[in-house]
Amino acid sequence: MSAPKSSPKSNGAGAVDDDLTRRRRKEISLGACAVFDERGYANTRIADISDRLGIGQGTIYRYFTGKDDLMDHIIDHGVRRILAAMREDPAVATDAVSTGAQFADQITTVAHRLLEMAAQEQALMRVLLIHAPAARPDAIDELTDQLAAATAAYLDVGVENGYLRTGLNTMAVADALTGVTLAAIRRVLRGQLDATARESTAHAIGDFVASGAVNA
Amino acid sequence: MSAPKSSPKSNGAGAVDDDLTRRRRKEISLGACAVFDERGYANTRIADISDRLGIGQGTIYRYFTGKDDLMDHIIDHGVRRILAAMREDPAVATDAVSTGAQFADQITTVAHRLLEMAAQEQALMRVLLIHAPAARPDAIDELTDQLAAATAAYLDVGVENGYLRTGLNTMAVADALTGVTLAAIRRVLRGQLDATARESTAHAIGDFVASGAVNA
Amino acid sequence: MSAPKSSPKSNGAGAVDDDLTRRRRKEISLGACAVFDERGYANTRIADISDRLGIGQGTIYRYFTGKDDLMDHIIDHGVRRILAAMREDPAVATDAVSTGAQFADQITTVAHRLLEMAAQEQALMRVLLIHAPAARPDAIDELTDQLAAATAAYLDVGVENGYLRTGLNTMAVADALTGVTLAAIRRVLRGQLDATARESTAHAIGDFVASGAVNA
Amino acid sequence: MSAPKSSPKSNGAGAVDDDLTRRRRKEISLGACAVFDERGYANTRIADISDRLGIGQGTIYRYFTGKDDLMDHIIDHGVRRILAAMREDPAVATDAVSTGAQFADQITTVAHRLLEMAAQEQALMRVLLIHAPAARPDAIDELTDQLAAATAAYLDVGVENGYLRTGLNTMAVADALTGVTLAAIRRVLRGQLDATARESTAHAIGDFVASGAVNA
DNA sequence: TATGAATGAGCGTTCATTCAT
DNA sequence: CATGAATGAACGCTCATTCAT
Numbered sequence: 001m002s003a004p005k006s007s008p009k010s011n012g013a014g015a016v017d018d019d020l021t022r023r024r025r026k027e028i029s030l031g032a033c034a035v036f037d038e039r040g041y042a043n044t045r046i047a048d049i050s051d052r053l054g055i056g057q058g059t060i061y062r063y064f065t066g067k068d069d070l071m072d073h074i075i076d077h078g079v080r081r082i083l084a085a086m087r088e089d090p091a092v093a094t095d096a097v098s099t100g101a102q103f104a105d106q107i108t109t110v111a112h113r114l115l116e117m118a119a120q121e122q123a124l125m126r127v128l129l130i131h132a133p134a135a136r137p138d139a140i141d142e143l144t145d146q147l148a149a150a151t152a153a154y155l156d157v158g159v160e161n162g163y164l165r166t167g168l169n170t171m172a173v174a175d176a177l178t179g180v181t182l183a184a185i186r187r188v189l190r191g192q193l194d195a196t197a198r199e200s201t202a203h204a205i206g207d208f209v210a211s212g213a214v215n216a
Numbered sequence: 217m218s219a220p221k222s223s224p225k226s227n228g229a230g231a232v233d234d235d236l237t238r239r240r241r242k243e244i245s246l247g248a249c250a251v252f253d254e255r256g257y258a259n260t261r262i263a264d265i266s267d268r269l270g271i272g273q274g275t276i277y278r279y280f281t282g283k284d285d286l287m288d289h290i291i292d293h294g295v296r297r298i299l300a301a302m303r304e305d306p307a308v309a310t311d312a313v314s315t316g317a318q319f320a321d322q323i324t325t326v327a328h329r330l331l332e333m334a335a336q337e338q339a340l341m342r343v344l345l346i347h348a349p350a351a352r353p354d355a356i357d358e359l360t361d362q363l364a365a366a367t368a369a370y371l372d373v374g375v376e377n378g379y380l381r382t383g384l385n386t387m388a389v390a391d392a393l394t395g396v397t398l399a400a401i402r403r404v405l406r407g408q409l410d411a412t413a414r415e416s417t418a419h420a421i422g423d424f425v426a427s428g429a430v431n432a
Numbered sequence: 433m434s435a436p437k438s439s440p441k442s443n444g445a446g447a448v449d450d451d452l453t454r455r456r457r458k459e460i461s462l463g464a465c466a467v468f469d470e471r472g473y474a475n476t477r478i479a480d481i482s483d484r485l486g487i488g489q490g491t492i493y494r495y496f497t498g499k500d501d502l503m504d505h506i507i508d509h510g511v512r513r514i515l516a517a518m519r520e521d522p523a524v525a526t527d528a529v530s531t532g533a534q535f536a537d538q539i540t541t542v543a544h545r546l547l548e549m550a551a552q553e554q555a556l557m558r559v560l561l562i563h564a565p566a567a568r569p570d571a572i573d574e575l576t577d578q579l580a581a582a583t584a585a586y587l588d589v590g591v592e593n594g595y596l597r598t599g600l601n602t603m604a605v606a607d608a609l610t611g612v613t614l615a616a617i618r619r620v621l622r623g624q625l626d627a628t629a630r631e632s633t634a635h636a637i638g639d640f641v642a643s644g645a646v647n648a
Numbered sequence: 649m650s651a652p653k654s655s656p657k658s659n660g661a662g663a664v665d666d667d668l669t670r671r672r673r674k675e676i677s678l679g680a681c682a683v684f685d686e687r688g689y690a691n692t693r694i695a696d697i698s699d700r701l702g703i704g705q706g707t708i709y710r711y712f713t714g715k716d717d718l719m720d721h722i723i724d725h726g727v728r729r730i731l732a733a734m735r736e737d738p739a740v741a742t743d744a745v746s747t748g749a750q751f752a753d754q755i756t757t758v759a760h761r762l763l764e765m766a767a768q769e770q771a772l773m774r775v776l777l778i779h780a781p782a783a784r785p786d787a788i789d790e791l792t793d794q795l796a797a798a799t800a801a802y803l804d805v806g807v808e809n810g811y812l813r814t815g816l817n818t819m820a821v822a823d824a825l826t827g828v829t830l831a832a833i834r835r836v837l838r839g840q841l842d843a844t845a846r847e848s849t850a851h852a853i854g855d856f857v858a859s860g861a862v863n864a
Numbered sequence: 865t866a867t868g869a870a871t872g873a874g875c876g877t878t879c880a881t882t883c884a885t
Numbered sequence: 886c887a888t889g890a891a892t893g894a895a896c897g898c899t900c901a902t903t904c905a906t
Binding site: 440517532535562565567587590592594595597598600601605607608610612613614615616618622632633637640646647648 | 838
Binding site: 866867868869870871872873874875876877878879880881882883884885 | 887888889890891892893894895896897898899900901902903904905906
C-alpha cells in the first residue's frame with residue numbers, strides 16, 4: 001500500500017526512459033518474486049536473483065534500494081492485484097445485489113476471480129501469503145484490516161437491505177469470508193485445484209457463505 | 217510433527233534429571249518463542265534468546281541442537297496444542313451430533329476453545345501462523361493437510377447422517393471451516409477480541425457455518 | 433595430490449581472467465602459507481591471513497572454499513615442488529648410473545637440489561613438514577609412501593645392476609635416504625645451514641649413503 | 649623437557665597421596681595421549697578425554713591446568729622415553745666400541761630398542777612425531793637439537809678413536825642417524841613392521857650406517 | 865548504464881574452563 | 886574430591902551492499 005520507496009537515479013527526462021525503467025523494475029521484481037517463492041525471503045541472496053535474471057548484482061541496486069525495497073515492491077504489487085481482483089469488475093457493487101441468491105452469485109464471482117488470479121500468479125501469491133507475513137507483518141496486517149473493513153461494510157449493506165440476516169456479526173462474517181477465500185487460495189497455490197475444481201470451489205464458497213452447511 | 221531432534225547427553229536414568237531437563241527445554245523454547253514472535257525467526261539472534269532468559273548462549277546448545285531445532289520444537293509444540301484443542305473434549309465426537317443445531321453448537325464449542333487457546337498462547341500461535349510458514353513451509357503444509365482431511369471426514373459423517381446438505385463439497389467446506397477459524401484466531405492475535413468478543417465470535421462462527429449469512 | 437577443490441565462479445572464458453584468478457589464488461595461498469608457518473594452522477584465523485594480505489576476509493572465500501581448502505592447496509603445491517625437485521633434472525635417471533661413485537654423485541645432486549629448494553621455500557616446507565602432518569595425516573602418509581616406493585624402486589635397479597650391495601634391504605635404505613634428507617632439510621628450515629653448508633651437507637649425505645660412516 | 653606445570657591443589661601430605669596423584673595423572677595423560685593420537689590435538693575436546701576415561705571434565709582440571717598442560721606433560725614423557733631408550737642400556741657407551749663392527753652393532757642395538765619402544769608406545773610416539781611439532785614446535789626443536797648434539801658427540805669419539813672415517817661430517821651424519829631412525833619409527837607407527845621386520849630393519853640400519861649402500 | 869569483485873559487519877556454533885553441588 | 890551444567894569468548898563463514906571500471 002505504500003508508495004515505492006526508490007526510483008533509479010532520477011531520470012528527469014522522457015517518457016521513454018520512464019518506460020524502460022518501469023519495464024526493468026517489473027522484470028527484476030518478477031524474478032525476485034520467483035526466487036523468494038522458491039527459497040524464501042531470508043534464504044534468497046541477491047546473487048540468486050541476479051543469476052536467474054542473467055544480470056549483474058549491481059544492476060538490481062540501480063532499480064531498487066536493496067533487498068527490503070524489492071520485497072516491499074512485491075508486496076505492494078500483490079496487494080494491488082488482490083484489490084483489483086475484488087473491485088475491477090463493475091458487476092461487483094453492492095447496489096447490484098438485492099436478494100440472497102444474487103449475494104451468493106456475487107461471492108461466487110469474486111471468489112472465482114481470486115482463485116483464477118491465484119492460479120495465474122502463484123509465485124506472487126505464495127510470497128504474499130507465506131513469506132510476506134514473516135518479513136513484513138505490519139504490511140500484511142494493514143492489508144487484512146482493509147479487506148476486513150471493506151468486506152464488513154459490504155455485508156452491512158446487505159443487512160440494511162434485508163437480504164442478509166438481521167443481527168449478523170458482520171465483522172466476524174467478514175473475517176469468515178476472507179478466511180474461506182484464503183483457504184481456497186492456499187489450495188490453489190499448492191496445486192490441488194485445476195480450472196474445473198476452481199470453478200466448483202467458487203460455487204461451493206458462494207453457496208456455503210449464503211446458506212451454510214446445514215440441511216435446511 | 218517430528219520428534220524432538222535433540223536431547224541433552226541423555227542421562228539414561230533418573231526421573232528427576234529427566235524432569236529438570238524437560239523443564240529447562242520448556243523454559244528455553246518458551247523464551248525463544250517469545251523472541252521469535254517479537255523479532256521474527258530470521259531476525260532473532262541466539263544471543264537475543266539467551267539474553268532474555270538470562271543464560272549463556274552455550275546453554276541453549278545443551279538443550280537444542282541449534283536455532284533450527286528450537287523452531288522445530290516450537291512448531292511441534294504448537295501443532296500439538298492445536299490438535300489437542302480440537303480433540304481433547306470428549307463432547308466433540310461425531311456420534312454426539314445428530315441435528316444441525318447440535319452441529320452448530322459443536323462448531324461453536326471448538327471455535328471457542330481454539331480462540332481461548334490463541335488468547336492464552338499468543339506468542340506460540342503467532343509464531344505458528346506468521347513465522348513458521350516462511351521458515352518451515354512443509355511442516356505447515358502438513359498440518360494444514362491433516363486438519364483439512366480430519367475436518368472433511370467429520371463433515372462427511374454429517375452428510376451421511378443427513379444433518380448436512382447432500383452434495384456438500386466437504387473438502388471446500390472443510391477449508392472454509394479452517395479458514396474461518398484461522399481468520400478469527402488472527403484477530404485474537406492482533407488483540408482485537410476480548411473474552412466477550414471471543415465468545416460471541418465463536419457463536420457467530422457456529423451460526424454462520426451452519427446457516428450462512430443469507431436471510432432465510 | 434588432489435586437484436584444487438575450488439575455483440571462483442568459473443568464468444568460462446578469457447585466458448586473462450583465468451590468469452588473474454590464478455595469480456590471486458597464488459597470492460592468497462602464499463600469504464596463508466606464511467601465516468600458517470608463523471602461527472600454526474590451528475592458531476591462524478582467516479582474519480590473520482586477510483590482514484596480512486591487506487584484503488577483506490570475504491575475498492579469500494572467493495578463491496578458496498575455506499580454511500581447509502587453503503591448507504589442501506598449500507600441501508598440494510608443496511608436494512608438487514618436492515616431486516619436481518627430485519625428478520626434473522634429466523641427469524637423475526637410473527640409466528645414468530652404473531658405478532657406486534656415480535650413485536653417490538646422484539644422491540648428492542638430488543640432496544643438494546632439495547636443500548636449495550628448502551632454503552628458498554622455507555615457509556612452504558615448514559608447513560609441509562611441521563603443520564601438515566598434524567592437519568592432514570593422510571596426505572602426508574600418502575606422500576611418504578610414494579617417495580619411499582619410488583626410492584626403493586630406484587635402489588632396486590642399483591642392486592640389479594650390481595653397483596649396490598646384493599641383498600640390500602632396499603625398503604629400509606629407501607626410508608634411510610628419505611630420513612637422511614628430511615633431517616638435513618629440517619636443519620635448513622631452522623636456519624642452520626648457509627649455502628656453503630648446504631653444499632657440503634649434500635656431499636656428506638652422498639658419501640654417507642654410498643659408503644657409510646665406518647673407516648674402511 | 650620442561651617441568652610439569654601443574655600439580656593438584658597441593659597435598660602437603662603423605663607419600664600415599666602423592667602416589668595416588670601420580671597414578672591419576674598418569675592415567676589421564678595416557679587417555680589424553682590416546683585421544684590426541686586418534687583425533688589430533690586441535691580436534692580433541694576435553695570432553696573426548698574425560699568420556700574415554702569415564703570421568704568428569706572437571707576432574708582433568710584437578711590434575712592438569714588445562715589442555716596445554718596435558719600436551720606438555722605428554723611431550724615431556726615422550727622425550728624421556730626416547731632418551732631412556734637410547735641411554736638406559738649400559739652396553740651403549742662409547743668406551744664399549746673400538747671397531748667398525750662394534751659400532752654397527754651398537755647402532756643396530758639402539759635402533760632396535762627404539763623400534764621396539766615405538767611398537768609398544770605407538771600412541772605416544774605418534775603424538776610426539778606428528779602432533780607435537782605443530783603444537784609445540786619449540787619443544788620438538790629442542791629435542792632434535794639435543795639428540796643431534798649427543799649423537800654428533802658420540803660420532804666424534806668414533807672419529808678420534810679411528811673406527812670412523814677421518815674428516816667425517818659428524819653433524820651431517822648425526823642428522824642422518826636420527827633421520828634414518830625416525831624414518832623406521834614412522835614405518836613402525838604405520839603398522840608396517842612386525843617384530844621380525846623390526847629386527848631385520850634394525851640390522852639394515854646398523855649395516856647401512858656403518859658401510860653405506862654401495863657394493864664395496 | 866551495467867557489472868561483479870571486493871568488502872566487513874554480523875551470526876551460529878564450539879569448546880576450554882569454572883564452580884556450585 | 887569429583888562432577889558436569891553453565892558460560893561466553895572466539896572464529897569460520899555468509900552475503901547485502903558498494904564502487905571502480
